[in-house]
Amino acid sequence: MDTNELTNLLSEKFQFASFRLGQEEAIQETLKGNDTLVLLPTGSGKSVCYQMAGYALGGLTVIVSPLLSLMHDQVEKMKQQGEKRVVALNSMLTYQEKTAILKRLSAYQFIFISPEMLLQENVLRKFRQENISLFVIDEAHCISQWGIDFRPEYLSLGTVRSKLGFPTTMALTATATEAIQQDIKTVLGMKKETTSEIVYSMDRPEIELMTEICQRDKDERIINYVNYLQKPGIIYFSSKKMAQSVSKMLKDKTDLAVEVYHADVPSEDKVKIQQQFLDDELQVICATSAFGMGVDKQNIRFVIHYHLPANPESYLQEIGRCARDGKASLAILLYEPGDERIPLYLQADNFPSKEIIHQIYMERKIPHALIENVQAQVGWYYFSNHFTLEEAYDRVDQYSETKQQQLQFMLDFIRTADCKRKTLLAYFDETIKSNSNGCCSSCNEQLIAHFKETKMVKSKATVNENWQFVMKKLLKL
């Protein structure tokens, strides 16, 4: 299909006049029958890539998606665009609905599915009977990020692909280092000769980066920031408890509409809160990493990290949720010495010790006492995939070393006087020129001055007093 035909199809299906960076290239590679690994920055229209490729190819497109809510949103969006032959196949359906869909897979052009569902034997059998034109892995970094210790089914997608007869595959993500790209290709069994990589800069120049070292004054700073900055915004936490308590504090001490979002929030509330946020009824969300994947909101103006993210990938994903409309937005990372404890702990928590691995290899099964243990599952994965004991040990060492380096990178990133953007992108093997204005808190010490809320925000007297003091300090007045 030539550029004209594709562009016509784009305007017919999406009412867009032209492609954005990288999209057409990704589609063309797919049409040639190549597998593609598509790396485009957050918010750059990755779903257009696979949907357009699906339309251009015709036949059945299967999209592996990590979250029920994400599938739901994509299906709704496609239905709004007039697509009738689209469905999400997951546990939200009744048994009857599920079997009805499985009986008539070919009635659909786009099927969204979780890796867990796709791996079920009766489900996979049905798909094997179909001719799959395009196999899509959305948010493909999940393979690397979640695969081993959280959602192991992600690691079996390569097996699935081979059982499906190696359909043309498109894997998309916004954040992947060279190593993670390799990991994705290896897990999916994408061969060098037939795989194209569409890699564009992961930079989001409209997001200005700021880091701050705090001394027991985060709450005060947060209050001042949320009052001062243009909204809406997201505040990320590494603990549910802190998300909860800061949310409460903000409700008490500001006049803003604030809600909390984490894994323990009942799912009806999650849906409601996310919708309210999308509809601009909430100004601030206090969230853990549970919030955000697939949240495609144009006007998010800031992302504050109350705690430090465990790795640059998560950081880039999370800050990438702002500024989708292309307008200047601010990412603030607050750090207090000692904050690295939480990621350190969490990292240690779900990876097996050598003792556990040894025990599994000796007993050739998961010891009964460890049957519920995540760490033991990881050990079992090594054993059942025929890793030698030494290889399993190596993996564990490698894993913990990587985690260590990622955390160390974040600490260096916070402290460096060098350009933050340059530093962050260097981690993703990118070289950029720093931009002295509106780039980061190293390049411009008065960064925050651009972001003042233009409307007067009513705030309580105590807040104002503190705020003037902190602002003077920040702006070195």
Place this chain on the structure above:
DNA sequence: CGTTATAGTGCTAGCACTATAACGGTGCCCTAGT
């Protein structure tokens, strides 16, 4: 690992101190099949 919450100790019988325990993230899927 280090902070915070709770329980326990001891003379100041209600408060100050110390010892111990708990906490710290992400989500699919599961009833019924040829």
